[in-house]
Amino acid sequence: MTLADAPSASGSRLKRAFDIFASSAGIIILCPIMGLVALVIRFTSPGPVFYASRRVGLGGKPFDMVKFRTMVVGADQKGPLVTAGDDARVTPIGWYLRRTKLDELPTLWNVLKGDMSIVGPRPENPGSAALYSAAQKSIWTIRPGITSLATLKYRDEESILAGAKDLETTYFQLMQDKLTLELEYLRRKSFRLDLQIILQTLVRIVLPQ
Numbered sequence: 001m002t003l004a005d006a007p008s009a010s011g012s013r014l015k016r017a018f019d020i021f022a023s024s025a026g027i028i029i030l031c032p033i034m035g036l037v038a039l040v041i042r043f044t045s046p047g048p049v050f051y052a053s054r055r056v057g058l059g060g061k062p063f064d065m066v067k068f069r070t071m072v073v074g075a076d077q078k079g080p081l082v083t084a085g086d087d088a089r090v091t092p093i094g095w096y097l098r099r100t101k102l103d104e105l106p107t108l109w110n111v112l113k114g115d116m117s118i119v120g121p122r123p124e125n126p127g128s129a130a131l132y133s134a135a136q137k138s139i140w141t142i143r144p145g146i147t148s149l150a151t152l153k154y155r156d157e158e159s160i161l162a163g164a165k166d167l168e169t170t171y172f173q174l175m176q177d178k179l180t181l182e183l184e185y186l187r188r189k190s191f192r193l194d195l196q197i198i199l200q201t202l203v204r205i206v207l208p209q
Contacts, residue, residue: 014191015117019143022118023111034105037068037097045091047073050106055123060140062126063115066106070094081125082171085162098158101205107146119194120145121182128175136179139186147201149185150178155204 027034038049051071052064072078075089083090090098097103110116116123123129123144145151154160154174164170185193 011189011191015194016114018191018194019111019117023108026105026108027112030105030108033102037102037105040093041068041097044093045069045072054126055144056126056129056140057115057123057144058140058142060129060137063110063123065110065116065123068097068103068106070097070103080167081127082161082167083158084164084167085158085160087158104146111146115143117143117145119147119185119197121185122148122151122178124175128171131172131175132179136183139179139182142186142189147197148182149197150181152197152200152204153181154178 041049048069050066051069052066054062055065057063070091071083071087071089071094072091079087079089094103107116111118120143121139124132157174160174161167161170
């Protein structure tokens with residue numbers, strides 16, 4: 001599959017309609033929680049509430065993925081882009097937000113704007129994306145997502161990376177397995193599969209292992 005290939009028009013419209021409905025509903029319903037999280041960040045860590053992280057999305061084009069800030073200001077200048085479970089740059093409240101995935105809530109705005117989808121391949125930073133093979137770049141034929149098959153498997157990615165002797169090498173190896181799962185999603189993609197992934201994601205958030 002190449003970047004020139006495209007999903008069916010009807011399937012694409014259904015997926016986009018669901019994304020707009022789900023992200024709009026999510027923003028409205030979760031607004032009080034997001035407001036509370038914003039206040040906690042504001043009063044427990046100096047710096048902005050949100051953090052815009054550059055990612056590569058649909059068509060290989062970059063966009064800014066917005067999350068709640070979980071690291072100290074200037075963290076990207078103080079260490080690698082990859083974050084492990086023992087990273088001192090993460091704030092105390094940041095660890096909780098990452099563990100519960102509350103830091104991901106602002107990405108609903110990315111979904112509403114059309115940068116992302118609820119379900120789709122997780123977007124990488126430009127540096128990591130530059131290492132994709134030609135076949136792996138085919139994931140750019142669809143919008144990146146908040147959750148995916150790879151997200152489900154590697155929910156505790158930071159714990160896996162903690163203590164790695166060579167963090168970047170370990171992450172590259174892990175990224176290859178994640179991309180295999182993302183390509184599997186691309187081959188199997190359907191509205192039914194999306195609903196299954198969303199359900200499994202919600203279960204793992206509510207009932208963490």
